[in-house]
Amino acid sequence: MNKENIFSMASESVINSDDKLALEALEMAKSKNIDLMELLSGGFSAGIREMGEKYASGEVFVPELLMAARIMKIITAEIEELMETSDMPKKAKLVIGTVKGDVHDIGKGIVCSIVKSNGIEVYDLGREVPPQTFIDKAEEVGADFIGSSALLTTTMVNQKEIERLLVEQGLKDKYKTLVGGAPATKRWAEKIGAYAYCEDASDTVETILKWVNEREALKEMV
Ligand code: B12
Known part of the structure; x- marks a missing residue:
């Protein structure tokens, strides 16, 4: 076969x-x-x-x-x-979840698996996650990225709400936000001020690793 x-x-x-x-x-x-x-x-x-x-x-x-x-x-x-990679040194931390009102979590699950297998530490909040919970978890674990998944046109507004809360709480520059899910687009990410839109799991890995490499290069310069 x-x-x-x-x-x-x-x-x-x-x-x-x-x-x-x-x-x-x-x-x-x-x-x-x-x-x-x-x-x-x-x-x-x-x-x-x-x-x-x-x-x-x-x-x-x-x-x-x-x-x-x-x-x-x-x-x-x-x-x-x-793909268990528990002994791999961790390159970055990602807090991820499916937004409030939305139970679609298959795509998020795939993103979690693939991202983990590339040495990124993942904190999966599950589904129907309120916007503030993403931020609270990121603060608690010292995350680099906050990723939100939305599969419904009616729930993607919660991705925007995460951005609004980050700005309101003076945390916008502290975290890189990633948005994903079928109705999300690059244009949507730009419109709400997210760091990036990722089309799929490998795009997510690429986006995170690109940032990791840039951070390493910066460290070497100082
Ligand atoms: C499976 C499914 C369900 C399952 C979900 C089970 C589960 N545990 O996830 C069940 C049966 C529960 C369900 C329920 C409903 N569903 Co539904 N569902 C789907 C379906 C068929 C597949 C979604 C999926 O898993 N895709 C496969 C994965 C691999 O793809 P993905 O999610 O896009 O993920 C990839 C990328 O988007 C990206 N990504 C995803 N998340 C993230 C996050 C980050 C941070 C990043 C960086 C990247 C990223 O990477 C992933 C992997 O490559 C879609 C159809 C579709 N075209 O999407 C409809 C769909 C999303 N559902 C729909 C609807 C309407 C509903 C219901 C309202 C139906 C009803 N009448 O009850 C309810 C809503 C329940 C709720 N409140 O959430 C509509 C949404 C329409 C809209 N525009 O809003 C769709 C599009 C179907 C349709 N064509 O009408 N659904």
């Missing part, structure tokens, strides 16, 4: 909510030394995205989405465990 077939198998397992097939695809990918992060974002995520299209066209409903989401959760956890 080639890489393409394994990716289709992964996608199909999410569409059919088939946990056995999902784990089989994972085993197969492992035996072929396929990059598991790629399998997660290219294979399994393709399945959940297709479910989104089916939902939008009225072909499937919330219960089917929930079953597909369960497969994503199982697989993300499995892959994260395989």
